[in-house]
Amino acid sequence: MSEMAWGVVPAAATAGTDRRRRWLGGFLVALGLLAGYAFAAHVPAGVVTHLDLNSAPALPLPVPAVPVRETTAVLAAICVALGLVLALRRGARGTYALLAAGLVAFGLAFVIWAARGADLSLEGMLASTLVDSVPLIFGSLSGVMCERSGVINIAIEGQFLAGAFLGAMIGSVSGNLWLGMLAGAAAGALLGAMLAFLCLRYHADQIIVGIVIVTFATGLTAFLDLQVLTPNQATLNSPQIFPNIAVPVLDRIPVLGPILFDQNIFLYLALALLAIIQIGLFHTRWGLRVRAVGEHPRAADTVGISVLLIRYRNVILGGAIGGLGGAALSIGSTGEFTQDMSAGLGFVALAAMIFGRWKPLWAASAALLFGFADSLQSVLAVLNVPIPSPFLLMAPYVATIIAVAGLVGRVRPPGADGMPYRRE
């Protein structure tokens, strides 16, 4: 393709984003109107939802009774207003924040309406959102680590299973959960090394290898579970669960305290890793080089950066993080390994990474969103809401399809993601 620029055609690019923003704004307005119609207009006055915010018995809070009709009407109005702002405003900054705020308003209206005349344990919902999100955060960070360096990682599901298995087994045998955690990370790292070795050394297709690693790990852990763990359930597959660790003082903050600061070590670890990777990727020498290798390996090579070294390191580290996510499932949550226990969560984590545009913080936010969808699903099941839970379980996947189809804006992977690098 030619590289010349003797005249410039008026760019049509900005027009596209303008149109999309208007489209998104319209969508929010429509959602708000729908909320107003379904959740407010049709509810008789005087119906209330009890928001149960209590969790720390030491600090009893009143149970506020929220009038459904009025509250949802306000939330619907907020949603419409945000949609209008989005549609009529110029400039692209903050589009996603507005969109997210509008969606949250809609979601809240929906939840309050769904729980009308009953108790809604907001605290419980938030807590279970966090719990459900923990493995997803690990998984999406694993994806970010690999793909930022230019290696596609769709093997997160496999890393989860391997980490869950070895974490449970070593944790059980040694009686030391920390060793279990380490073993989980090691198992994930091993699969990461496998991915790196086959793709970087032998230039095998990264997607194929990723898929086959999932098959391999699913089969191997199921085999070992039946062959090794099941006959020795008591010794090999009965690890403890990491106890919750309350952070002194902070855990006494009303509502948020117990949710955020009286949790499993894995949540703290996930948040710490999130911070480290977010800061590391965008503010350190390591991160700059990783991103350069993932975007334009030749440019990195010509200034003396070893493309392969960076890719090996990141993919193996990413695998270890995925393994930790698996360990969170077994020794962080259920206390044992069961066959296929991740049940597709690895692919939800992949979706979170894509939805979060390969950025750690956004990916973790997407993981939280998907975790929320999951916990909402169980709440709704209890509340007998006429929205079948499978649809909420589908939500992360559908959202990701919408995102990659460019309906909400282009998601752009790292420039060299999936491309093997060869010097001329």
Add this chain to the structure above:
Amino acid sequence: MAPDVEQPPAPPEGGGARWLPDARRRLGRGLQVVARSGTAVTTTLAIFSALVVGAVIMIVTTPQTLSAWSAFPSNPGAALGSSWTLVTSAYTALFVGAVGSPAAWLHAITSLSPPALTAAAYPLSETLVATAPLLLGGLSVSLAFRTGLFNIGAQSQLLAGAIVAGWVGFSLPGLPWPVHLPLAILAGAGAGAVAGWVPGVLRARTGAHEVIVTIMLNYVAANLLIYLLSLPAFLPRGAANAISRTTPASARLPHLAGPGLRVNAGILLALAAAYGVWWLLQRSTLGFRFRMVGASHDAASAAGVDIRRMITGSMVIAGALAGLAGVVEILGVSPQLVPGFAQNLGFTAITVALLGQARPGGVVLAALLFGAFQAGGLQMQASTTIPLELVQVIEAVIVFFIAAPALVRAIYRIRTSGTGFRLFSQGWGG
């Protein structure tokens, strides 16, 4: 073709330390002659290597052999002997479970009594039953591959096919089978085609990478199935469990060898589809265009091919093929829809396509092999307590080696001309 310039092996130095590399090199040199014949040797070596890996896994996870090995210094014979016994008995059971025992066949052939024949052919029948959906799924993935697309969504398409075929089956009970069965088959294929059209058209129109979209669709389909299994239209009257009504006999694929053997017309359908895909790719103008798009977008568009339509069209046909895989599963093997129906089929179909190098003939052989693994694995599990899941591990290892042919060549020190078909999907930049 690169001339063979390998140096002759150096004479062994003092001590036996170098015997292994030398032997391997000699083995490799011996194989070089054969290797020129193409990928067949790489494939065979991949299968062999995977069986070795499987054997090692068995040995280190079985308590008896493991304890024998821990006493290896004092009693090496016991370690080797018990390992040998374990591996041979497991693989013998695998073999017998896949094609039948020689003794049973001998008895059947000499006596020619129907019950003996049925008993002898039972494993083979099971192999074919497992082969049919794998073959159809593998063809689906292969066809997309030949158009340059990676259809990881065979699972979603086959679920769509199974759901609709099953629904047509059990919700129209009165129909005569010459109407009912074809109707159910076509409906299932059509549903798969629609499920394939979605990622195809998204790829063609918006550039959304089909790998991401199809992965996501797999889970959308699985959840959709769970939802449908809560609807009265799918459940038997008054049922509480999420198990659908049963497809009636009028919509079932007929048995081929009597009621004692499960082998049914599904395998014929699958073989016909394999022929159809071969014909499409090698004998039709449409297939020619598919292959052109798969090999080079630039050349295809210079030759006037509409790339978007080919992408969409290929995914539609791939979807229909995967839909048929769901059809033969529901109308041939397990007549009720349940959550997690045919759970691993879609992924195994991918490995089948990879092993078969995305060529219809190769896919037939690969599906037969994996079908045999499936049937034999059950037998192995029953008679040696080695879990069936070992088979999945072996299958995965095979495909590792297939995906990195250079690795196999490095292990066995072979040189090939290397013009074989390379499976590549590249990144998701679009």
Add this chain to the structure above:
Amino acid sequence: MQVELRGITKRFGSLVASRAVDLTVEPGEIHALLGENGAGKTTLMNILYGLYHADQGTILIDGHPVHLGSPRAALDAHIGMVHQHFMLVPVFTVAENVVLGHEPVRGPLGFLDRRRAHEEIRRLSQAFGLDVDPEAVVESLPVGVQQRVEIVKALVRQAQLLILDEPTAVLTPQEIGELFRVMRSLKADGRSILFITHKLGEVLEIADRITVLRHGAVVGRTTPDRTSEAELASMMVGRAVEFRVAKAAAQAGRVVLDVEGLTVADARGALAVVDVALQVRAGEILAVAGVQGNGQTELVRALFGLVPPVAGRVRVDGTDVTGATPRRVAAAGVGYVPEDRQREGLVLPFSVAENLVLDLYDRAPFGRGLRFDPRAVTANARARLEEFDIRAAGPAAPAATLSGGNQQKVVLAREFSRPLKLLIATQPTRGLDVGSTEIVHRRLVEERDRGTAILLVSTELDEVLGLGDRIAVMSRGRITGYAQPSTPREEIGLMMAGVTSGPAAAAP
């Protein structure tokens, strides 16, 4: 810093890309390396930058021989390069791109010291009048600024010698002026610049000394005050006529290709072809001459329907095919020999037989409706292999296994196997040996004599002069003039190099 290349020779297979080249760049001078495409300029620079290794010869820095085994080594030796295709990460900021590989950091954890980086870039930017904002994202910057980022990148690594590879090829005239200003301030600072180009006017304007390359060898050394554009052009294009194609005078008939006001944008949205009008008549060869990258690629792609034009009209034998799909253009009787035959002309893993019917597969006898007949395809291949003397292991041999000449013959054989009104041939002999070149030329003339209109696009002046019945010269996306085969080479060379055509140019 003085850099000296002594007797540098580099071969690629049988091709000698660099032939015993001697070249010295003195401190504080702008040294222009002038030559046509394929003259070996880039090869030489890649050797100096450690990307290639010379087969013979030495490189000396300040009189000491050095070994430059990698770009890293070249950087360490204070040699910086601004590549023709920038080595910049598009999504990074200017500062991130500049510091990549030797980042200023704070603390043991390696936190980027952005402030220091920004300060350093601002300082350099001011010192040399580069005017780059360290915080801007590279992909949002105009090409000219991106190029200055590359220069900063070299400067922060203390480059004393800067290699600029065709730096003006991607710039607007204003940006070129900016670049020259920057180059002068670098020179004033005592740094040396090796300026690679094929544009004569620029050389005379900026260079202190000039070295001219042709076919990998130095054919002239001079200074701007001792030479002229005409002299440089004749050195560049050479005088020797290396081959003549035997052909009768053209019997030009009706107008077959009629292009009016064609304007085409390239992939980035910049105009690559501006308001081009041209006509090709039946039975004549119109040769479009021009230096690579002056819009020929885009012109041809638009004519064949591979990119939609921004404006203008294209008619083939009266049929309007403006913006039509390649399929419709081909159906109108247009054959296409693409510039990059391995990418667009052939499907390399396909067999020769299949490649011979890439755009004929659905016509009789190869296909009817959905049916495709491989036997007919193979039979056709046997006939074509014979007719065009294509050396292949057989019809089933993959096209990838053929030599370049035989690959091109496959493309020609295919395009000639349907009735053509117009053939568009781009760089039809690029990379071919003499024998294959001759065959291709003969075939083109034969096709012309059959009454086909031929649009030949070539950067080889010899080929243009030897084959063309009329010659159109393209520069900067426009047709800058027309010429006859008898027009002096120097004159055409000047037109190609962007100098406006003299009165000798004939109207279309």
